[in-house]
Amino acid sequence: MIWSRRAALALLVALLGCDGATTPDPTTCDLANEQMGVTVCVESVATRSVWELLSLDAPQVDIANALKYLVPTDDSVPLPAMFVNSRGFNLHYDFLLAVFPEHYAALTWAQYVAMVISPADRQYWGGDVSEYLESGGKTRFGFIVWDDPADEASMPSYDDVLYVWRELQPRFSLGELMFVPASQNQRDAVAAWTDAPFAIRGEDHITYEPYNEAVGYGTLRFQPLETLEADSLAGAFGYQDLLVLDEAPMDLGRVVSGVVTGTRQAALSHVNVRMSARGTPNCFTAEPWTKLAGWEGQLVRLECAEDALLVSAASPEEAQAWWESIRPDPVTIAAADTEWTALVPLLDAPTDTEGERHQNFLRFGAKGANLATLYQRIDPGPQFDGFLIPFAFYSRFLENRWDAPVAEGTEALSFAETIVAWHAEPEFLTNAALRSSRLAALRAAMLVAPVDAEDLAAIGERVETEFGGADVMVRFRSSSNAEDGVEFSGAGLYDSVSACVADDLDDGTTGPSLCDDDKDEEKPVWDALRAVWASVWNSGAWEERAWYGMEQTDVAMAILVNDQSEREEANLVAFTGNPTNADTRWLVEAQAGDIDVVAAEAGVSPERTLLTVMFDAVTGIERVDGSSEVSDGEVVLSDARLYEVGALLLEVEAVMPHDGALDDVPFMWDTEQKILEDGRLVIKQVRPFARDE
Numbered sequence: 091m092i093w094s095r096r097a098a099l100a101l102l103v104a105l106l107g108c109d110g111a112t113t114p115d116p117t118t119c120d121l122a123n124e125q126m127g128v129t130v131c132v133e134s135v136a137t138r139s140v141w142e143l144l145s146l147d148a149p150q151v152d153i154a155n156a157l158k159y160l161v162p163t164d165d166s167v168p169l170p171a172m173f174v175n176s177r178g179f180n181l182h183y184d185f186l187l188a189v190f191p192e193h194y195a196a197l198t199w200a201q202y203v204a205m206v207i208s209p210a211d212r213q214y215w216g217g218d219v220s221e222y223l224e225s226g227g228k229t230r231f232g233f234i235v236w237d238d239p240a241d242e243a244s245m246p247s248y249d250d251v252l253y254v255w256r257e258l259q260p261r262f263s264l265g266e267l268m269f270v271p272a273s274q275n276q277r278d279a280v281a282a283w284t285d286a287p288f289a290i291r292g293e294d295h296i297t298y299e300p301y302n303e304a305v306g307y308g309t310l311r312f313q314p315l316e317t318l319e320a321d322s323l324a325g326a327f328g329y330q331d332l333l334v335l336d337e338a339p340m341d342l343g344r345v346v347s348g349v350v351t352g353t354r355q356a357a358l359s360h361v362n363v364r365m366s367a368r369g370t371p372n373c374f375t376a377e378p379w380t381k382l383a384g385w386e387g388q389l390v391r392l393e394c395a396e397d398a399l400l401v402s403a404a405s406p407e408e409a410q411a412w413w414e415s416i417r418p419d420p421v422t423i424a425a426a427d428t429e430w431t432a433l434v435p436l437l438d439a440p441t442d443t444e445g446e447r448h449q450n451f452l453r454f455g456a457k458g459a460n461l462a463t464l465y466q467r468i469d470p471g472p473q474f475d476g477f478l479i480p481f482a483f484y485s486r487f488l489e490n491r492w493d494a495p496v497a498e499g500t501e502a503l504s505f506a507e508t509i510v511a512w513h514a515e516p517e518f519l520t521n522a523a524l525r526s527s528r529l530a531a532l533r534a535a536m537l538v539a540p541v542d543a544e545d546l547a548a549i550g551e552r553v554e555t556e557f558g559g560a561d562v563m564v565r566f567r568s569s570s571n572a573e574d575g576v577e578f579s580g581a582g583l584y585d586s587v588s589a590c591v592a593d594d595l596d597d598g599t600t601g602p603s604l605c606d607d608d609k610d611e612e613k614p615v616w617d618a619l620r621a622v623w624a625s626v627w628n629s630g631a632w633e634e635r636a637w638y639g640m641e642q643t644d645v646a647m648a649i650l651v652n653d654q655s656e657r658e659e660a661n662l663v664a665f666t667g668n669p670t671n672a673d674t675r676w677l678v679e680a681q682a683g684d685i686d687v688v689a690a691e692a693g694v695s696p697e698r699t700l701l702t703v704m705f706d707a708v709t710g711i712e713r714v715d716g717s718s719e720v721s722d723g724e725v726v727l728s729d730a731r732l733y734e735v736g737a738l739l740l741e742v743e744a745v746m747p748h749d750g751a752l753d754d755v756p757f758m759w760d761t762e763q764k765i766l767e768d769g770r771l772v773i774k775q776v777r778p779f780a781r782d783e
Contacts, residue, residue, distance in 0.1 A: 118170055122189050130179070130189050131172045134261040141221075141264060146176040148220060148357035149301045152294060154229060156220040156357035158182060160206075161257045167213045168193045171257045180363045182206065182216055187670060195673040196698040196714045199343075204695070207238050207340060211695065215246070215254045217272070218358050219262065222291070232270040232291055233258055234356055238340040239273035240315050246276070248283050255288045272356055274337055294354070300394040301355055301362045302372040306348030307409035308332040309521055310385045310392070310401070315339055325529075325629025327522045329637050330413060332371075332392050334378045345637055346370070347413070348392050350399065352378045368416065375399050389520055406516045420639025421577045426481035426646035427452040433552045436462045436476045436652075444749045454478040455569030455648035457775060464776050467745035472738055472763075472772045476652030477556050478569070483545050484623050484647045490539040495528055505539070508532065509627075513643050526629045536624035541616040549615055550591045553651065560591040563605040563654040566618040568625060572645045574777035576755050578638050582688065584647070585625035588654050589618035606656075623647050652774065656684065659765040660726050663687045664735055666743045667758030668700070669779055675700035675712070678735055680726040682719045694718050697726040701736045706744075708736035734771055735763065742776060756781040 116124075119131040135141050135157070145155040158174040160182060169190065179185035183202040186194040197205075204211040217234040224230050235254055238244040246254070251269055259267050268289035271277040280290050308331045313321065315337045322344045327333060329345040338351040341360040348371035355362050355374060365372035373394035375381060385401050389409055393400040430453040439454070439462040440446040450459035458478040465473050488506035496503075497515055509532075512518045518525050554560050566587050573580030590605035593612035603609035625631070626647045635642060664678040681687045681696040697717040702710030711733075717726045727735065742759050760779040764772050 119172055126189060128175075128178070130175050130185070133170060133172050134263070135173055135219075136263045138264065144173060144175045144177065145221070146358065149299075149362070150220075150354070150357055151296050151299050152223045153357050154221040154223055156218045158185075158358055159217060159219055159233070159258060161215040161254050163212055163214060169214070171261060173219070173261075176358060180358070180367070181360065191673050193714075195668060195675070195700060196670060196677050196679070198670055201695060203341065206236060207241075207244050209243050215250070217254075218356055219258065219267065220270070220357055222270075230268060231262070231265045232268040234270045234272040235276075236340065236356075237273055237276065239275060239337050239353075240318060240339065242275050245273065245279065248279075248286070251283075252286070252288075259288075274353060296354065296374075297376040298374065298397070298399065299354060300371075300373040300396060302366045302370065303394055303396055304348070304369055304371040305391065305393045305412075306332055306371045307391055307404050307412040308347035308389070309523070310334060310382060310388055310390050311522070312336075312379050312382075312386050318342075323630065324526070325522075325631070325633045326526050328633035329417070330409070330520055331522050332390065334382055334386075336379065338374070344633070347416075348372065348394070350375060350378050350382070350392070350394075352376065370416065373399055387521075387523070406520055409520060417637060417639055421575070423572050423640055423644055424452055425644050426455075426485075426571050426648070428480075428482045428485035428646070430480045431482045432480070433548060434478045434480075435556060436465050436473075436478065436650075439478060441466050444747065447747065447749055450478075451571070453480045453648070454650070455481070455571055455646075456574035456777065457567060457569035458648060458650040459569075460574060460776050461650060461652075461774070464742065464746060464773070468738075468741055468773075471770065474652040474655075474772055474774060475556050476650060477552055479549060479566075479619075479649040479651060481571070481646045481648045483542070483549075483619070483649075484626075486542050486545060487536075487539070487619070487623055490536075492535045492539070495531060505532065505536065510643055522633075525632065529627045529629050529632060532627050533624040536627075537617075537620050539620065541619055546594065546616055546619075549619075549651075550594060553589075553591045553615075556651075557653070560595060561605050563588055563590050563603070563609075563613065563656075564651055565589075565654045566615075566622050567650040567652065568622050569648045569650045570626060570645060571648075572635055572640055574775075576757050576778040576780050578635075578640070579760075579777060579779065580631070580634070583625075583628060583631035583634055585621055585628070587613075587618040587621045589613050589615045591615055619649070622649055655764055655766055655772075657767045658684055659767065659769065661685065661687050662727075662735065662761075662763040662765070663696075664739055664761050664763060665758050665779065666739050667779075667781060669758070669760070669781075673700065675702050675710075676736065676739060677701075678727070678732065680717070682717055682726050685719060699727065699732055701732065701739075703736065703740065706740060708733050708740075731765070731771075738763070738771065738773060742773070746776065 117133045119133050123129050145157040148156045158176045161171045174185050205213045206216040215235055217236045219233045222230050222232050235246045235251055268291050270291045271280050311327050311331045311333050313333045313335050315335055318339055331346050332348045333346050334350045336352045338353045338355045351374050371392055371394035389404050391402050391404040439450050441463045447463055489504050491504050493500045494503040494508040553564055566589050568584035568586055590603050590613040592604035593614045601611040603613045626645055660680050662680045666676055668677045678699045679687050679696040687696045695718045698714040700712045701708050757778040757780050760777050761773055762775040
């Protein structure tokens with residue numbers, strides 16, 4: 091539909107020019123503006139009125155307003171150089187999804203960041219053009235080029251900046267563009283650019299600048315930029331913390347109570363956009379670690395005011411009240427049924443009624459309950475063998491005792507008693523560093539604690555029964571009561587581990603595994619059980635649950651046991667919709683071999699395809715992106731495979747019940763699938779995914 095209207099516009103323009111007058115062909119932005127019904131971008135800024143229409147008032151002391159731009163790295167990408175309506179789109183990402191779905195309907199945030207930052211994946215140069223305030227009331231225009239300040243390899247070279255300038259300057263008629271270094275790496279580099287044809291803005295001597303004037307409460311944390319990503323992934327800080335960074339980061343995905351940076355932020359930086367959207371304080375001050383040294387590690391009230399950064403002591407009650415005001419509505423989780431002790435095959439768990447399905451959730455967690463419900467409604471072909479380990483086994487494991495760190499020192503407590511005691515401590519609830527350290531100690535203790543011998547024997551016997559022997563490698567997958575819901579997915583928070591019953595039964599403790607001699611170490615069941623159970627208390631999982639107001643002491647872990655697949659042809663994540671866009675087509679992401687689709691290494695990207703589904707059938711296939719792991723011209727999924735995946739998704743859509751809250755919430759089904767070594771397509775997970783409407 092989009093392209094038919096654009097083609098019609100192009101034809102109309104051509105016809106209007108047939109009288110001999112010269113009428114330029116419509117540009118990409120002309121066509122997009124016509125399609126959207128409003129000016130979303132321009133390919134040149136020719137007049138002051140265009141600048142004022144599209145640029146956004148900036149919070150910086152020395153900037154009047156700013157406008158986003160995109161410049162393609164070469165002719166292989168679909169869009170030309172353009173300026174983005176920054177009043178309508180705070181982020182390039184939102185702009186690309188909304189305006190160019192024919193190219194970017196399947197774009198994720200991580201893919202977007204790689205596309206504008208990663209040296210290996212960069213397709214566009216991105217940044218701002220800003221109007222800088224000079225002395226005497228004069229103004230001057232400058233441009234920045236984004237990089238990741240924590241990654242020197244992402245910094246644009248002189249030739250890169252020269253290329254961007256040569257692309258922007260002919261399209262910008264309001265004045266000469268100077269280059270404004272946007273990171274310390276860039277500031278260090280420009281000293282050698284003595285022959286540049288463009289001016290370079292020097293040091294500005296500004297010592298304080300508010301970007302979002304607001305008040306926040308939290309523990310003040312000094313966070314080095316170089317460890318920001320690792321600390322974020324480890325859950326070393328969270329929404330109860332105020333971060334003080336030595337340098338402004340490219341982005342900050344984890345929710346925090348406020349940010350202070352030791353270098354200035356760009357007018358339309360990702361951090362600035364996020365903090366403004368959340369209503370949390372965000373400002374720059376020179377030498378923040380020196381100025382705030384007396385407050386490090388303390389619970390404080392921090393205000394990024396108009397003229398100064400203000401800090402004062404805060405009480406836990408004040409902080410808790412403020413945190414409650416910024417969090418989403420609390421997500422309630424049902425307390426686990428720890429009385430049910432039977433191990434149940436996936437095809438034997440009762441699923442006929444909503445009450446039975448809810449009972450499965452209370453006994454076996456969301457992942458296992460959802461898969462049991464699906465498997466009992468589809469053909470055996472795309473199914474793994476499997477069974478469910480109930481919450482009762484985890485509950486018994488929590489009876490193990492240890493010397494728990496508490497406020498008074500250490501105390502002999504069970505794991506269960508420890509969890510309750512910690513969550514009654516204000517310091518544990520408000521101090522992320524203390525909490526992260528304590529949770530790490532708990533996980534370490536769990537990983538060496540004994541597993542009930544009868545439980546271990548029962549699981550071993552069930553594996554032999556369900557999978558045909560003790561020498562078959564199986565997968566122990568997390569199935570908690572705090573994941574795979576429409577309000578809280580919990581994706582990636584918990585751990586899954588492979589196990590071999592034969593390694594429990596032999597006399598040795600060294601490898602290789604008796605189930606797979608490619609595994610140098612044994613894979614005993616007790617290790618897998620402990621690893622999955624301990625992952626309930628991953629720091630990142632705690633922080634994510636806390637943000638959604640979940641009752642941490644009610645969280646429990648059951649386990650889904652199913653086939654361990656190796657040497658598979660492909661991994662897939664497939665939706666009965668499109669989670670990144672209002673596009674009604676169904677998104678399929680696939681990666682070759684055993685490479686993870688979602689949590690792949692940097693520079694590894696999956697194949698992305700959109701399926702048109704009409705009249706209960708796949709009627710169209712659009713290949714959006716190819717996999718980085720296959721050769722040019724090759725695909726991970728053939729058209730025939732995509733039709734097969736689409737047929738399985740249609741079956742999921744048709745047979746999965748809409749229980750409870752699902753009746754009131756628009757959602758799609760999110761599935762994980764595999765193509766095994768023998769060519770069989772199987773589905774290993776299904777969960778609801780809330781639609782963004």
